[in-house]
Amino acid sequence: MLGLGLAPQPRHRRQLGHGAWTHWGSWSACSSSCGDGASFRTRRCIRFPEEEPCKGKPRQYRVCELDDCPAGSIPFRTIQCSLYNGKPIMESQTQYQWVPFHGAPNLCDLNCLAVGHNFYYTFGRVLDGTRCSPESRDLCISGQCLRVGCDGILGSDAQADACGICNGKNESCIFVQQVFRAAFPSSGFFGYKNVTRIPAGARHIKVTDHSRNYLALMNANQRYVINGDWAIDWPGVYEVAGTKVRYTRTADVHETLETTGPTLEDLLVMVLFQEHNSGIQYQFWVPREQFQHIQNDASPLRQPQTREVVEDPLWELQHFQQATATPHVQNPRDASRNRLQAELTPAPGRTPAQSGRCRKCNTPKGKSQRIHHYCQSDFVFRARILEKRYIGQETRYDVQVKHTYRNHFPIVHREFVWVSNTCDCPLLMERREYVLMARRHVNYEHTFNRILLQHGSYARPWSPREDLQLRDVSKHCLQR
Template sequence: MESNREVCSELWCLSKSNRCITNSIPAAEGTLCQTHTIDKGWCYKRVCVPFGSRPEGVDGAWGPWTPWGDCSRTCGGGVSSSSRHCDSPRPTIGGKYCLGERRRHRSCNTDDCPPGSQDFREVQCSEFDSIPFRGKFYTWKTYRGGGVKACSLTCLAEGFNFYTERAAAVVDGTPCRPDTVDICVSGECKHVGCDRVLGSDLREDKCRVCGGDGSACETIEGVFSPASPGAGYEEVVWIPKGSIHIFIQDLNLSLSHLALKGDQESLLLEGMPGTPQPHRLSLAGTTFQLRPGPNQTQSLEALGPINASLIVMVLAHTELPALRYRFNAPITRDALPPYSWHYAPWTKCSAQCAGGSQVQAVECRNQLDSSAVAPHHCSAHSKLPKRQRACNTEPCPPDHAHPSWRPAMALPARRSGPPLTGRRSATPSHLCPSHSYSAGQDLGTGCPLRYRPTSVVTSPFR
């Protein structure tokens, strides 16, 4: 047996072997009891109260919050938590339980991770490489296909055609999806602002600037119609590094004819893999998604930003509009294209005197090494105008001979007399502008070849 004081919270009985036993359950309501303050009482909701009374219950109240715990991540937006208990006081005799959250969370370490850091889900999957799965070891990678919970850790066995859930919940602070800033907390996807703070209402503008006004980028869009169908790939548009909200839609052909080329002329994508929709493709630091559109069209979309410039190319067979494109390009010096228009050196003056002209043509150059490239690499919208200027505007010297010379003329028949002296040229001095001559000089040796007279005769005049 036991004291009446304890019977209301836990009933003990004497077994046939004279042993005290209990099922750890309270005595039934109305069981007689006694305490040091109550001579005669009965059990009511595990408490001994005066016989015949039904006291009011005591509602529970929250105790103090515990200190904030460690951050779940060292960078990229982690989560710290704190908890409290409904024990100040505990609810008794039918009192109400505490209302509100027993656990609270706050954001921490919201700075970007260093460039080249491993994806947080990938890190979590790789931790299972050393844990056998059905008796074998595998190298686990993040599974990003459909049909799985956003906040479960689902991993793909590398080199094998299966994936499995390795943990019911990812670590707090793991992004719910690659294209969102929302994060997983206690296995549920929670909204965060663009500042990576839980519960924040701060939003990105069209340039993906947190709380920005949209002035850091410009929207580039257009429809491309092939100029030479059937002649191979044609360049559609250049998408600079840092561009976001990229949208490329086919209009009259399959995106299997689409290609993406990098800054270094390397082909990053040629045609879309024949996989079920939707298809995800990691490229240029972001995830491109192939989505079905209206009228059996397809679109290739990426949130961005891309970490390298891309050149969109298409292989078309008709002159019909082939692609529609749209993206937001950054307005910064870093976003300058790898090719730009530059002025070539001035041409030689067209005349040596009396006013000539010079022309300064425009050529497309590679900004990395300043080498000239084909004009189609540069944007036609930003082409510089050709320049022209006057040159050698001084008047030409008048046509005249040396003072001791006279113009050549038809010579009369030679008469008898002393030999003629003095060799004269039929070529005026201004035809050899860079040379000066004196009487008696042999023009055949002093004048450049292109200015030499065809013949030299002896003049009878002095």
């Protein structure tokens, strides 16, 4: 009898997939005691013989969070090169002194240049935690240059978005991009003019100009940090507002200000006019909570001295009266000011002083008044009066700012100071220097943003004694 047999079936190897990692262990001690350094942690792969090895790496490195090394400390790579000072290399008995060489292809080799000679030698790999190059935060690990991710992990693909959020989606900040197109005044006057204010916290700032004009930068303390005081600085990197600003200028009049930020204080971008403005482009990312602040207070102090000069006095008077016309719904303070101005309205062709309709000026004097007005003012500065001009019911002084003592808003070298009367009160003489304590004036219609000397404001002739008395007044404001 023939038996019926079954053909043997092939035996398939059961696929169990990949093994599983254990939890990460604790981080090791840092490879350095200050400055750059790296630490690592490990994990184990648990798998059956049939399983594939685990995906990923069993060791992970991160940047240590250490304090900066003391000033004058020797860089880590320099120390490693110096360990071979006086030791022979290969068959040569010459004793060399070694310093780091950064021009070799492999950044993580210990490439050292022989002092006084034109060759370098490679002493193997650098130690883990050594910077790949002086300008980079990336570190060498096992002979490989690993990029530092925004999560602090070496070799990580994590990247910060434009808002500075690790692995973010640019949702917590807003991109601002505009072109400043103010025209060069036809009168030929050249000087500084505000371009824009960049608020604290801004990132990825870039300002570009293609003209013979010069970009300038002022910090929150109203001090020029680049191209100020009518002096042009060399291109380079400048420490500004807690970050590094790179200033470039090429022979073909291409000029830029760039920084990745974030800035720790407001910055004021300005331009020193020399010729027609072809358009200054600026862009930056700003936190959302700061964007509304930009919209509400984007305009810095207006500087009419850098706009075109109006040659028709009648047109200028009509334009001024239209700009200051009482609105349908007005602020009570504006109404009170309008009544005061009506009382001081001069007869045709005559100023109130000439008509005998001015009140006696109230001139503050003494230490207590000086402190009171100083602490209540937005601007305290020394100024030289260049020109006085009556416009409508007000007096406009063209002044040269010589020194600032206290400023809540940016102020530049040439400004207009306004007085809400034509009674020469306070009395300011041309070509004389004064200490002025003024307020920022933004009217109810938001058509003016300027420096205003109110009735009874502190305005005293400048003198070395007056200057000395103002030096320590600010401490009294804190006590108040």
